[in-house]
Amino acid sequence: QVQLSQSGGGSVQPGGSLRLSCLVTGLTFSMDQVTFPMGWFRQYPGKEREGVASVESNGETRYLESVKDRFVISRDNAKNTLYLQLNNVKHEDAAFYYCAADPYGVVISPLSPGEYDYWGQGTQVTVSS
16 A cells, blocks of 8 residues: 655745655555656645646656745655755745655646645645744
């Protein structure tokens, strides 16, 4: 059973930095052996989940326009872990953040939530002075 376990998150001041982590377990292979699409999404209360950043099997990354040049998605395949580095955080970045993975399928639209089969439990990021 594939599971995604998130850590990180919490409160950050405007302009500050934060790192979110997402450990993938239950795979039938190691991320060192097989890479697959993964992504970070966020959700505001009462809103649809939106794609923030994604990394495809070939390493290609995509970002939501509003976080480009501020957020960095990366993965450590040896640790089966996905990261999202949030830099120069703004008030509008406050949301629940979720990691997602599709180890066994094909992702056509990497920033689309519907493309992913497995999700982390979510972690809240708050931005306050």
